[in-house]
Amino acid sequence: IKESALEVKRLPCHKVWKAARVNKEGIIENENVQKVWNECENLAQCLSDEDVERNVHLDILSKAINGKEYPGRIRGIGFGVSQKNCFPPKKRVKHDEVQSLKNDLKAVMERLQEMEKKVYDSKVKETQPDLSGFKGTENCAPSDSDNIHE
The missing domain is CATH 1.20.5 (Single alpha-helices involved in coiled-coils or other helix-helix interfaces)
Structure with a gap:
């Protein structure tokens, strides 16, 4: 976990759980712990990070262990940590x-x-014709309408 140079807002519970169960060389010695870790890795590949972030109940460790979370406890984190602390609302x-x-x-x-x-x-x-040289007093139409038919 320390070796990764990525900036992480919150570590996934299954990685914290693994870090607590490895020896100094980073090897898991217990077979049952190794099975759970392998299941966590399989689930992590199937689920995207966005799916896990959106839904607290999609926690990879809880799915791998096949256990329900007790109120006031989040698996892999410990007693007294609420879901609001670990998974803050948006x-x-x-x-x-x-x-x-x-x-x-x-x-x-x-x-x-x-x-x-x-x-x-x-x-x-631009489309209107330039009428600047035309005098406005001149009228094209005859002034007397009676003289039109003559």
């Missing part, structure tokens, strides 16, 4: 954080709409 997002994220999203959406409007307006200006 942090819930606070209402203030959610509201802050909603406000940020709203601001981004407003900015996006402004940018889209600017792009649309610039495209409309």
